[in-house]
Amino acid sequence: MIHMFRAVLYTQWKWSRLIVVLGTIAAFAIPLLSVQGAARADRGALQAQDLLRSVQSWGSLYPLLATALGLFMAMAAWAPDHRGRHIHALTLPLERWRYVLLRFTAGFVLLAAPIAAILIGSSLAVLTATLPPGLQAYPIALGVRFAFAVFVAYAVFFAVSAGTARTAGIILAVIAALILVQVFASMANLDLDLFGAAQTALLLGPGPLAVFAGRWMLVDV
């Protein structure tokens, strides 16, 4: 089984190495860029607000990067199989679920590189910056959050990619039906807020996308 996993990991690395390398570079660079100017001693009291503003602006890139990594890695994991109409996979002496599990796990292993890059980049950024009094750095929390976000994004897109066109069609049809119902409810002046409910279900509490919501701050009060 380990040999199989190595083989799957190797092929997946060949298909997605550009994504991994670019994602790792971006993950390493974003924290360093976000605290640029923090070490300028001449800014004095003006520094804290500007620094927080800069960190907050750059912070919106972390969930975007996590989503992009999850999406492209999931697409890369399945694209050759889709192109070959899964003939190669069907010829393997392996149950489907084992094959999918190997692909899924290989993706996680490859995603460890950008996650490590975020952790190293954040720690380095914090070590090199001079933070104004009262501000604190949260490199570990940011790295852990990024890891969770990457995992969730990868799992969602992996599940969608692994499905058939019919499955994707059903998902799209459900979303379209929700939009349609909401439009008709608005026209009929009914007190029905499906978008709000969907937002609450997805983004708040233990929703699947809750880890993406809120501010992503490397430095905060």
Add this chain to the structure above:
Amino acid sequence: MSRLLGVLLTVSVLASPLQCQDSLMARLRRQADSLLSAWRDAQRLAALADSLEQVRATAGSDTIAVGGLRIIANPSPLPLRDAAERAWPVIDSLYGSAAEDLPRYPYIFRAVDPDSSVRRTVLHVGVEVPWDLDVRATTSLLLTTVTPPSFDAALADWLGSALRPTLRPQDEGAAVFIQLVTAPSEAVRRCFLGDIARCKDVLQIGDSTGWLARWYVTPAEREALVTGSFTDYFARGATAPTLQNCRQHRDDACTALLQLLPPGSLPRPLGQAARLVLVREALRAGGRDAYRRLVASPNAAIDARLSSAAGTDFDSLVARWRNAVLAARPRPLTLPWWAGFAAIGWTAFFGFCALRSSRWRL
């Protein structure tokens, strides 16, 4: 004889201007009296109109009494009694013994149908409230509209708002903490680091001269203040060249511009929440009579009033305020403990969906 006539003539000539002056003074005094009389009449009429309006607004209304709260409202499903029972302890804990005076300032509410578009009679007394508010919203309404007893203008000016109870004191403290850390003022930063004298400055306590130099200590702060907040104000007319000089990092130009600002328009480095927290700390330290002592002498200096309310010296009070603000540090933006489990759970769920995908299923 002619000498006598001469003297009489001289006296009469000298006396005539005095008589004229006397008549002018009398005329001015009469005009002043007349104005005063007209103002008093107007006051009486205004009081009468208010009284009649109050009678009109409260006609057919019920009075709800909970503790010192008096609520005059028309019959409606609005949960005023429940809300008053929740609001009263909060109000009583802020105003202490002075809350006994609150029956002099009753709330006047007119509960209205929120869905009706029928025109209603216009009332100039009281507040219109939709009758579908829940207890929480009604409690919040009572807390945010209570009339602070004997609240004087000097205290209101310094505070920047009325002193009312808050349901979320922790949020107020957290907001002040953020101000202490992020305000673009070296004085505020020094206060954050423990310099009590700077804290008094940024709280606008004490000597009222030279705020500019004490609030915005460094040339960079003054330049940022001019270029950030007052560019439009100074960009036209005689101040335009000075503004250009200020933009070229000439501190004398920036300082000169800021000194041209009308009194009271120099932005305070800390918002009103900071002063509110200070007053709340004084009242908390001073016990039930603290508010009464705070409003007892409206002409005294603010620091003396706060010291008197807190029953302690002012430096100790400011130190206490600073400790309270530091203790209210906002929670960092870390994930809650369950978020990790939720993320792992959703990852496993979607992975399971992929394993059970319909592709290959025969």
